[in-house]
Amino acid sequence: MTRVGSAGSDRADHFPRTQRKGPRWGVVLLAAALLLWACERGTDASDARAVAPDNAREAEAPGDEAPRAASSELASQENAALPAGWSLVQAERLSAEQNAQLQRAEEARQDLASTLMGRVMGVVQEKGAPAAVEVCHGEAGVLTAEVGEEHGVRIGRFSEKLRNADNNPPQWAEAMANEAGDRRLSVGPQQELAVLSPIRIAAPCLTCHGDRQSLEPQVARVIAEYYPEDRATGYAEGDLRGWFWVEVPGR
Numbered sequence: 001m002t003r004v005g006s007a008g009s010d011r012a013d014h015f016p017r018t019q020r021k022g023p024r025w026g027v028v029l030l031a032a033a034l035l036l037w038a039c040e041r042g043t044d045a046s047d048a049r050a051v052a053p054d055n056a057r058e059a060e061a062p063g064d065e066a067p068r069a070a071s072s073e074l075a076s077q078e079n080a081a082l083p084a085g086w087s088l089v090q091a092e093r094l095s096a097e098q099n100a101q102l103q104r105a106e107e108a109r110q111d112l113a114s115t116l117m118g119r120v121m122g123v124v125q126e127k128g129a130p131a132a133v134e135v136c137h138g139e140a141g142v143l144t145a146e147v148g149e150e151h152g153v154r155i156g157r158f159s160e161k162l163r164n165a166d167n168n169p170p171q172w173a174e175a176m177a178n179e180a181g182d183r184r185l186s187v188g189p190q191q192e193l194a195v196l197s198p199i200r201i202a203a204p205c206l207t208c209h210g211d212r213q214s215l216e217p218q219v220a221r222v223i224a225e226y227y228p229e230d231r232a233t234g235y236a237e238g239d240l241r242g243w244f245w246v247e248v249p250g251r
């Protein structure tokens with residue numbers, strides 16, 4: 001019972017500060033909900049599966065050893081796709097120092113997700129989706145670079161179906177993308193820790209990433225104007241839209 005009381009007073013501590021910008025708060029909550037949702041989806045594939053779930057399943061598995069063999073086989077295939085000097089690593093094998101790098105990567109990723117979504121959804125609410133596309137066009141790259149600088153990491157987003165062709169990832173990130181949408185980690189030649197995390201489509205994303213025919217005509221028009229080569233429509237809720245990539249430097 002006392003718990004309920006103290007939770008309530010915690011909340012009372014937080015709300016007055018945030019009520020100054022009442023209407024925007026809805027946006028922040030929405031962004032936070034999306035973020036949580038995305039994070040959950042992003043990490044639901046347990047890290048133990050980080051290296052090789054699918055091939056392990058596909059392997060003919062007469063005994064216990066086969067999946068494990070298949071798993072390390074896939075790991076080496078994937079390592080081969082990575083640039084020289086990079087290799088996959090499982091979350092549970094990270095050193096203390098690498099764990100600190102991972103934490104920095106996750107903080108940067110969450111910051112980027114909430115910064116971009118907060119901005120986009122804020123404009124959607126205040127000026128409508130077509131204006132938000134325009135703002136996104138002008139600001140997404142700048143905001144991304146700022147977040148990277150603030151956290152001392154390289155960071156970005158990419159997709160197999162890009163809207164903005166400038167969103168091309170480092171080679172390690174492309175090599176780690178996988179259909180299952182599992183988070184992957186790898187370590188580079190200078191002890192960089194690289195983290196690739198899935199981005200999934202939630203309902204509010206459909207305004208700009210849903211079926212082309214179902215987009216508001218104004219939204220479709222602005223997208224076509226700014227992104228004549230756009231490939232980022234046709235998604236449904238829950239689809240893998242793309243990836244956050246973060247590279248944390250070694251010491």
Ligand code: HEC
Binds near residue numbers: 120232
């Ligand atoms: C108001 C329209 C709008 C909404 C809503 C929107 N996006 Fe986008 N999205 C864009 C635009 C415009 C870009 C291109 C930004 C740029 O120029 O870098 C983009 C780019 C992206 C990219 C980068 C890869 C690429 O294709 O260039 C990802 C990933 C992405 N969006 C995911 C999402 C997700 C997930 C949601 C929902 C949580 C969402 N978007 C909601 C308009 C939108």
